[in-house]
Amino acid sequence: MYLLEVRDLTKHFGGIRAIEEVRFRAKEGSIMSIIGPNGAGKTTLFNCLTGITRPTKGAISFFDMETTGLKPDSIVKLGVARTFQNIRLFREMTVIENVMVSQHCRTRSGLLSAIIRSNNFRNEEKTIKEKALEYLELVGLEAYADTVAGSLPYGSQKRLEIARAIATEPRLILLDEPTAGMNPQETGEMMELIKKLQELGKTIILIEHDMKVVMGISENIVVLDHGVKIAEGAPEEIRKNPMVIEAYLGKEH
């Protein structure tokens, strides 16, 4: 069963062709990688998938539901979550608050119940907190629950972003360069975490530059270059693909 289907997706910024007629599908429960040189359009692709930018052309469907042109918050409700290449945490909020606020779209208490602190409200708050701790435990940050998010070290911030994404209860998680700037040990832990997410039944698409990570965990790889999909396939095929080697190393090699 395909969870995500992207058809002829195109995004132009004025004269810049960030993405050009890209098409691919993602199988439910799989880990897929998107690779390509800087400026290839990978982040723009994520922005289109999550509704942050509107594609110029093409269609995106999630479980056969058209999501093209929907607003980001509606897409999250359908079950697509993401992290950002340059971390976008709520820096002044504590670690646990970051994960609590992320359950916004799965909770519903309104103004009045917040003021009178109705039973429903209190139960909901309790569940939000419990779940937040659970998600923090998953990424190994439960000890830092009350730390201000902005003061966490870089690697922990990346993991907090993942906890925040999971808290929206997604079926598909988009990770934009999850291991960028990490040392080998942190990278290894991140790979473990991504595999754990897969075991929880999540489908994962990641943008990644570290070939060890890409070759190590993905079942399917899509290669973008200058906005165009130049190859797609299993790790062994991609490794041998001359077009990919050329895109990465240049013509003369």
Added chain:
Amino acid sequence: MNKAVSKTDSPIHRFTHSPFFIALWLALLFLPFKGLKAAGILFIVLFAAVSMLNMFKKYVGTMKGVFSDFKQYLLGRSRIKLPESKTRSIALTLLMSVVVMALPFYGHDYLIDIAVLSGIYIILAQGLNIVVGFTGLLNLGFVAFYAIGAYSYALLNTKLGMGFWASLPLSVMLVTLSGFILAIPALRLRGDYLAIVTLGFGEIVRLVLNNWDSFTKGPNGIGGIEPPNIFGMQISKLGHFYYFIIIFVLLAVFIIRRVSASRIGRAWIAIREDEIASSSIGINTTAYKLYSFAFGAFWAGLAGVLFAAKMQFVSPESFTFMESVLVLCMVILGGLGSIPGVVLGAIILVMLPEMLREVQLYRMLALGSGLVMLMIFRPQGLMGGKGVSFRG
């Protein structure tokens, strides 16, 4: 990322953040109020001050370090223990409540009068704090909602003969609605642009009140407004009005605290922290910004009704741009997003000018330099946890 970088580097951005532009902008704002000469002097003074501040910016960091070292040193020497234990803070709260609740028994009328005014400003500033402090939307025309609240009660009471309790919900609803109506077009804008549009809205409301003679009596204002009634008893004595206001202040603080500690408040803060991230975790940012604008306006409306009932007179003079600035100063002084901080900020900024009355000429100077010092040494405000910044 690309977008943010290009924004701060663009020539327009550099221009709007240059001392020349800042000084010109503020001077132009003052032009209608104070005339060409005063605006010219203001421009020169501001230009010099901002340029100097820019030049000394790098020294400010060192100064801050020295300042905090000094504080550490002082605290270490005198071994001051801040109240930490629970019993101590309970005792302190109790003492403060007694001081506040017994005020009419030991204070003279002048003091009670100022205290009542402080109460009204606390409600007003709490309203603005929701918009600016929690949600991070700079509103420079907040006083418009205060004015609409005050005039609604004034008109309902004097034209239709409606009492306080009948007018209160109607007026506050009207203000909340006008909060929505302003927010719908204004929220398409960000940062500085939103600030300018809200500023315009504030001025429009004041000008309408000033010029619609047949309806609002223009600059003469509306007098003879009834004070509130409780069980057939008119609350016209100052001491009684003081308690009346305290009830509303407590109500406002209680409700706003609870809302800010709910998923609604968390969503507002998330929007302030990062709008794109907020929408990417499923917050409908447009709806929640609207919500924040309307909820903030609600409290401004309540403050307006109370103000009209207290003064028994309203005129456009009470709702100038300077009033918006004053309320914004209360929020920033106390600390953006800090409820107790904003209470403190409102009290200080109502009391301080009164206390400095003897030194008439210098009081605005003293107040101004005090605020500048605060911005340098404690940019997050007295009790806030966050620096003053409005991201686009």
